[in-house]
Amino acid sequence: MNAPKFDLAALKNIDFSKVIAIAKQRGVLMACTFIIVVIPVVAWWFRGGIKDSIHETMSKRSKEFDKIVSLEKSSITVRNPVGDPKSETVSLNSTLIDALKARNESLENEVKGVYRSALEHNKKNHDIVQTKQVVFPKPLQENEKLLEEIFLPVIGPAYTVLLANNRVNTPPSSADVLEAVKQREISFIRDDLKKKNRSEVTDPKEIEQLAQALSKARLDALLEGARDTAVYLDTGAIRMPPAKGFISVDTCFTWQWDLWVLDDIFHAISNVNTNVKDGVKSSVISAPVKRIISIRIDQPSSVAAASATVEAPPVETEATDAPAEAPEPAAVVAATTDATGEPIAPASEIIRDFKISFTGLKSCQLYDIRNVKLKLIVSTSDLPKVLDSFAKENFMTVTQLKISPVDSFSAARQGFIYGAEPCSEVSMVLQTIWLREWTTFYMPLGMKNKLGTRGIEKPPAAEAGPDAGEAKSTSETTKS
Numbered sequence: 022m023n024a025p026k027f028d029l030a031a032l033k034n035i036d037f038s039k040v041i042a043i044a045k046q047r048g049v050l051m052a053c054t055f056i057i058v059v060i061p062v063v064a065w066w067f068r069g070g071i072k073d074s075i076h077e078t079m080s081k082r083s084k085e086f087d088k089i090v091s092l093e094k095s096s097i098t099v100r101n102p103v104g105d106p107k108s109e110t111v112s113l114n115s116t117l118i119d120a121l122k123a124r125n126e127s128l129e130n131e132v133k134g135v136y137r138s139a140l141e142h143n144k145k146n147h148d149i150v151q152t153k154q155v156v157f158p159k160p161l162q163e164n165e166k167l168l169e170e171i172f173l174p175v176i177g178p179a180y181t182v183l184l185a186n187n188r189v190n191t192p193p194s195s196a197d198v199l200e201a202v203k204q205r206e207i208s209f210i211r212d213d214l215k216k217k218n219r220s221e222v223t224d225p226k227e228i229e230q231l232a233q234a235l236s237k238a239r240l241d242a243l244l245e246g247a248r249d250t251a252v253y254l255d256t257g258a259i260r261m262p263p264a265k266g267f268i269s270v271d272t273c274f275t276w277q278w279d280l281w282v283l284d285d286i287f288h289a290i291s292n293v294n295t296n297v298k299d300g301v302k303s304s305v306i307s308a309p310v311k312r313i314i315s316i317r318i319d320q321p322s323s324v325a326a327a328s329a330t331v332e333a334p335p336v337e338t339e340a341t342d343a344p345a346e347a348p349e350p351a352a353v354v355a356a357t358t359d360a361t362g363e364p365i366a367p368a369s370e371i372i373r374d375f376k377i378s379f380t381g382l383k384s385c386q387l388y389d390i391r392n393v394k395l396k397l398i399v400s401t402s403d404l405p406k407v408l409d410s411f412a413k414e415n416f417m418t419v420t421q422l423k424i425s426p427v428d429s430f431s432a433a434r435q436g437f438i439y440g441a442e443p444c445s446e447v448s449m450v451l452q453t454i455w456l457r458e459w460t461t462f463y464m465p466l467g468m469k470n471k472l473g474t475r476g477i478e479k480p481p482a483a484e485a486g487p488d489a490g491e492a493k494s495t496s497e498t499t500k501s
Contacts, residue, residue, distance in 0.1 A: 136367055144459045147281040150179045157463035172273045176262045187287045188251035192436030193242055205238035247438040250305045251294055253312035271467045279318050289414035293406050306440040309403030314396040321389050362474040365457045378420040393451040398427055400442045421450040
């Protein structure tokens with residue numbers, strides 16, 4: 022409240038002699054008037070100033086009190102193992118603060134432990150192939166043309182060993198089957214029909230017996246090959262590294278990375294094809310996965326490309342091209358020596374984009390996504406087991422699936438023996454995740470810059486000599 026103000030300048034124009042005369046005549050009346058009128062007004066004026074001062078003081082003290090109360094009662098957020106935080110208002114004290122600190126440290130250690138376990142699970146036995154000289158992340162010699170002599174003679178056999186360890190095979194060739202049928206024809210005519218050659222077989226009954234024997238001989242030849250096969254693999258179903266030719270270190274790493282992906286896929290197929298009761302790998306006749314028609318591994322994409330909100334390609338689209346080979350040595354441009362990407366960020370938030378796939382996952386600074394287009398022949402009743410086996414294998418997720426029936430009799434005419442169970446052709450897209458903390462340890466600089474990551478740098482000690490950085494041979498480590 023503000024007290025009223027008076028204009029004192031007006032007092033100069035007052036005739037005080039007249040005022041004194043009036044005061045002598047009516048002094049008592051004026052005194053009473055002053056007491057009745059003026060004093061209450063003056064008292065009201067001073068009261069307003071005092072009230073303002075008291076109000077301001079009390080307001081200041083109220084704010085200080087609220088501050089003290091806010092320090093006593095604070096809102097805290099407590100995390101729990103399932104990731105559902107709860108907020109409560111409590112009175113802070115040293116015991117509570119110590120308990121919260123211990124709990125947060127415990128949860129932080131649990132998160133780090135889960136990440137380390139995920140890292141070990143993702144890496145598993147995935148080592149680089151053994152070479153005479155260091156290849157990843159950078160060859161000891163700058164001339165990358167030497168990779169043709171160092172890497173290519175090793176990576177090709179590593180693919181072959183992977184297929185052999187998983188008992189992958191093609192049906193017996195037409196020439197082999199024909200030879201088996203011819204041998205059976207000769208023996209049947211000589212031993213069973215007691216004839217010298219085919220021209221002597223003229224009896225319709227004998228001709229029918231011979232036809233049945235030859236048909237059985239053909240089937241036996243196919244069955245013999247099927248018993249030694251865990252799963253059929255079509256010719257050209259897998260891209261194999263070239264035997265020779267100029268190749269860049271980035272392309273070398275892509276072939277190595279593809280080998281890791283294939284190892285996981287074949288391991289999942291081997292697991293579902295293994296007889297659970299006795300642990301023996303089933304033959305293709307009784308195995309859930311009968312045949313691999315094609316495996317196409319998409320090339321790794323940069324974080325920027327992965328961030329583009331585009332629809333995922335349908336299952337039946339063509340897969341990406343094979344890893345691009347480097348140009349001829351004369352056209353090679355000097356590679357950059359500086360890292361241009363960002364460091365890996367294990368603690369960063371994973372932002373999902375469900376326009377890409379139903380998982381919402383895309384490449385980021387924590388991991389790379391590599392999609393695999395896979396076409397299989399599977400026992401229809403065992404399809405859930407096959408999908409479950411992929412789901413258990415190294416962060417794989419089936420994001421697309423298409424099923425169509427298969428004519429087993431038509432397949433048998435082509436040499437594929439599937440057994441008595443109804444089968445289906447299954448086209449799927451597998452989404453595979455690769456944590457950058459271990460993949461970038463071997464990754465060449467050019468590949469890192471392409472993906473937009475700085476990754477984990479290889480220790481200088483690892484590049485000290487020709488034997489440094491050499492891993493176990495894939496022929497020893499990629500056994501199913």
